[in-house]
Amino acid sequence: MSAETFEFQVEARQLLQMMIHSIYSNKDVFLRELLSNASDALDKLRLEALRDDSLGADTSDLHIAIEADREARTLTVRDNGIGMSRDEVVHLIGTIAKSGTAAFLEEMQRAGDTAAGEKLIGQFGVGFYSSFMVADEVTLLTRRAGEPHGTRWSSSGEGTYTVETVDDAPQGTSIELKLKPADAEDQLHDYTQSWKIREIVKRYSDFITWPIRMAEPKPAGGADGADGGDGEEGAGSGEPQTLNSMKALWARPRDEVGDAEYHELYKHISHDWVDPLETIRLQAEGTFEYQALLFIPSHAPQDLFMQGYKRGVQLYVKRVFIMDDCEELMPSYLRFVKGVVDAQDLSLNVSREILQQDRQIQLMHRRLAKKVLSTVKEMMTAAPDRYATFWREFGRVLKEGLLGDPENRDAILAASTFATTHDKDRPTTLADYVARMKEGQEHIYYLTGESRQAVENSPHMEAFRAKGIEVLLLTDPVDEVWVDVVPGFDGKQLRSVAKGEVDLAGSGEDAEQAAGEREKQQEEYAGLLGWMTEHLGDTVKEVRLSSRLTVSAACIVSDADAITPALENIYRAMGQEVPQVKRILEVNPKHPLIAGLNSAHAARPDDPALGETAELVHAMALLAEGGELPDPARFVSLVADRVERTLHA
Structure with a gap:
């Protein structure tokens, strides 16, 4: 098939120009x-060959080769791994930044500095295109294992790329970079120098489990003085040498591995460009042996909450x-964790179906989850700044x-913190909340909402604020759900300040006095409450006096066992039918509007x-909690009418 030329999309061209003119x-x-991409291709071929005996792929000497030509x-970078079909090339290579080119460009422009830009490249999955930082032209030649024809892809990054089918491509993938002209003042970035290539491989890719081989680069004009010799056997002879140690970090003694090596392994398996927040090692011995090296990232990926997010860690069996x-x-709630698990007693041709039923896998699942949760809890006291970063990035998914x-x-609750009225700048653990509870307080109080400001300004908070009772401020969508599932903590029940009746009177003479005053108010307002309940019967279940209001005229509350309106909306957004639940209107007998x-x-x-006044009271209570009016036009009409009357009074 003849070569076809395609145009990059506008956003892709912008991205390529950023790479080409990069000052990183x-x-x-x-x-x-x-090298990471090549290693992945070798891993995939090994796995495919185990699963498919008819593949016909050569797996006798899987490796990565680097070739440099100083004169040209x-x-x-060449591998003899799984390779790609023509369709895969067009889909995976011809489409830049499948994770979101537009978002990437926006973040790049917002970052404004080179260091932040470097981090974003890996975050958005465009690492292959970082080649254009050093190359004027990139040519990719690939053939998928088991297929007769190969594919060549090439581009100079100027807006187009070509794709053609070739007959003589070897199995695997090779990427040839036509490097930018040499800068005499910048020898540190001359990627035809063998010492430079060795340095990069040692720093970033020493742990890769496949051999990375390189023959001495072909000299420019017959000279090889730039390298100065390194004393290795075969140097300068053109004989390929292995540059990496290929040692599995998780199998080496802890005192032999530094943080830098751990961080590079994390970047290799996660394709992130930022160091991890935390490194976790685990070694299980006994009847079932396995080793785990896990990482908690420093930032949440862009697609963490999207359907199809690839979660889980890499599985090895006896280093394979x-x-x-x-x-x-x-x-799934720890889907942000990356890492490696190496088991000793699993079959090499294990499938996902077998994994789902395997008892050893289930034991590992439980042990790994407990280890991650205990590590997060330890971070609270041992590394509070890192914990704060963790909770900001992953608290929502952990819940x-x-x-x-x-x-x-219990372990998740112990590793969680929540915004609170006690301290605006520092979230609290449930244990600390319980330790601060006032004498006689029986419940852990909370309020859910869309934002901290909306929750703090809610009328439901007034009595709690007046009495100095701490309230948890829960603003994540998942909070609407888990608070109805978790019965309590440390023997204390979780109680919403917007549900049921609230009794904050306590005990003693003050409580008796409050009870007497309330009984008197109940008699005084009995007629109004009955009339309002009947008049608003289509929209409310009941109208009653409130003990939670000190400033506002009214508020809307739910029954103690009813779901909140926000949760109703979540269920409806998921396509579930939820019956309309009538709520309760509470009025403040001490407010001039209600008294009048x-x-x-x-x-x-x-x-x-x-x-009409009763309708306005109900509508204002709905608006105060951020709810939607059933008939906004009528509300506007009633308010306009009342305002007009005041002008003529």
Whole structure:
């Protein structure tokens, strides 16, 4: 098939121009990305060959080769891994930044500095295109294992790329970079120098489990003085040498591995460009042996909450790669955790179906989850700044475990913190909340809402604020759900300040006095409450006096066992039918509006204007909690009418 030329989309062209004209100081990372991709291709071929005997692929000497030509100024990274079909090339290579080119460009422009830009490249999955930082032209030649024809892709990054089918491509993928002209003043970025290539491989890719081989680069003009010799056997002879140690970090003694090596392994398996927040090592011995090296990232990926997010850790069996994103090893609420698990007693041809039923996998799943949760809890006291970063990035997803993992519910609660009225700048643990509870307080109080400001300004908070009772401020969508599932903490029940009746009177003489005053108010307002309940019967279940209001005229509350309006909306957004639940209107007998309405009702119970006033009270209560009015136009009409009357009074 003849070569076809395609145009990049507008956003893709913008991205390529950023790469081509990049001023990033750390250009070296382009080679790390290419080596990581090559390693992944070898892993995939090994796995495919185990599963498919008819593949016909050569797996006798799987490796990565680097070739540099100083005279031609080319650098080639070649692997004999799984390779790609023509369709895969067009889909995976011809489409830049599938995770969101537009969002990437926006973040790049917002970042405004080179260091932040480097981090974003890996975050948005465009590492292959970092090659254009150092190359004027990139050519990719690939053939998928088991297929007769190969594919060549090439581009100079100027807006187009070509794709053609070739007959003589070897199995695997090679990427040839036509390097930019040499800068005599910038020898640190001459990627035809063998010492430079060795340095990058040692720094970033020493742990890769496949051999990375390189023959001495072809000299420019027959000279090889730039390298100065390194004393290795075969140097300068053209004989390929292995540059990496290929040692599995998780199998080496802890005191032999530094943080830098751990961080590079994390970047290799996660394709992130930022160091992890926390490194977790685990070694299980006994009847079932396995080793785990897990990482908590420093930031949440863009697609963490999107359907199809690839979660799970890499599974190895006796150092042989089995699968990426092994979901069975990690619960969904820990899907942000990356890492490696190497088991000793599993079959090499294990499948996902077998994993779902395997008892050893289930034991590993539980142990790994408990280890991650205990590590997060330790961070609270040992590294509070890192914990604060963790909670900001992953607290929302961690709380999903309160719904689906009853076994670890206490551990999740112990590792969680929540915004609170006690301290605006510092969230609290439930243990600290309980320790601060006032004498006689029986419940842990909370209020859910869309934002901290909305929750703090809610009328439901007034009595609690007046009495200095601490309230948790829960503003994540998942909070609406888990608070109805978790019964309590440390023997204390979780109680919403917007549900049921609230009694904050306590005990003693003050309580008796409050009870007497309330009984008197109940008698005084009985007529108004009955009339309002009947008049608003289509929208409310009941109208009653409130003990939670000190400033506002009214508020809307739910029954103690009813779902909140926000939760109703979540269920409806998921396509579930939820019956409309009538809620309760509470009025403040000490507010002038309610007191005046009570007096007016006693004097002229048949006045139509009173019904309109009752509707306004209900509508204002809905608006105060951020709810939606059933008939906004009528509300506006009633308010306009009342304002006009005041002008003529």
